[in-house]
Amino acid sequence: MNCQEFEREWAALEDSSVLMPAMEAHRQLCRSCSEMVEDLHYITEQARQVRTVRDLSDDPPERLWPQIRQRLEQDGLIRQPKPRWFSAAAPRAGWFARLPMGLAYAAVFLIAVAVMYLHNLLQVPAAPPLLAVAPAVPAAALERAASSSSDQDVTELAQRVPPEHRAVFVSSWNQVNSSIDQWNDFLDANPGDPFAREGLINSYQQKEFLRETMVQ
């Protein structure tokens, strides 16, 4: 097997980490092909690392690219080719002459990274959800629920509730009043929180429901 045949066979491989026996034999004899295999494995490994980093964090992939570039320059992969001065019949002095193949792998890698990056950039944030508007509660009902005098009325009402339900009503009434106090305290400190305002309205509605149920 010569170097050209090795390249053809290499390009056809599905798993480049496993070479056929003839290719392996050539790789052990040919230093240039051996270096090419080593460098292409390195590029593949770097691409995997980039993908892993993209999965784990939001850091841009450019952070890793300079390392790859530096290594490629050190190995001469992206330098301008020098004119060949040795005989074409002689074994090739290195894989430098087959530089386009290495660059093709690097280009594919770069395009993939660019597509991923652009995809993230073009993913426009969704519109903010609108808070659901709470149903209108009659102001009089809220005022009545909020007034302290109403609690005296309810104390009298509770005495008329059948004994088997009285404990439930008293407990529920105290519970709802406590929640109203908590929501009010929170809203005093955070007047702009619409969720808290809705929570307070709900508590008022619960209080009004308890009152109406006791009256019935």
Next chain:
Amino acid sequence: MRTVLRSATFTGGFWRRRGAGWACLAAALCLSLTVASAETIKKKFPTTASPSFLLRNYIGTVSVKGWEHNEIDIQGQSASDAMEVIIMGGEQKVSVQAHPRREGLSPQEARLDFEIHVPRNATVRVDSERGEIIIENLDGGLTIGGISTAVALSKVSGNITINTVDGAIRMQSSQGHIKAESISGDLTFLQVSGPELRASTNSGRIRYEGDFGQAGTYVLNSYSSPIDILASANASFDLAARAVQGMIESNLPFRPTPLGNPFRRLSPGKFLQGRFNNGDSTVEVTSYSGTIRVQGTRTGAGPQ
């Protein structure tokens, strides 16, 4: 032509309709068994396709099921003759009201169980202080009021309003404009969707399991209790969740959406906003001190 039936037809009439001999024998049997006399109620009313049905009970199990006949069928069983039942009916409206004949009835004496069939498009209102209310296959609108009453709804649609004090509310396979409120009862919604669901409780647990339908508004609100949301993989909704003193836990991959100014400084454990799939429905969840959990169902947690 409206038919009006008074309670005398049904209440306590069983024994009066029989001869004295039978009554004496029955009374002797009752005394020997020391069991209060029970009474069976059966009545049918031909109605329109969408009549109103109202029932007020004290204690017992009330089952109302929709069917395809233009007829309301009422079957009841009282545990004693201490309860008076008034049934009034016509083509447009049928009402059933149970009243205690005297003060201080025990729960056993006051118990009345009903099994009722109504046209599927009937508008139904049921009030019961204790026991169970079971509603199935109704499309015409529903109002339920209870104190310590467990409410179970299945396959109902339309305008649905449920209120209890400490009775649990459970809805399944239903849709419509739904408002469910309880002071301390648990609220459970399984495969419930529609244009609107508002669920509010002070200290009961809220659980929603489903896909939030299409373009609906879902508002879940508690004061001190946890709220659990299990969204199916094909659910599509925008979420805004707020926990004041409790925490928000989520394992769903929400796409971030721009935050309003008041919430920029809040951690995801206190305020969570995002879009799941296409954000077709709007889901708003608030709890003061309960934990809000948003998860995927067992069949799949990730977006489609």
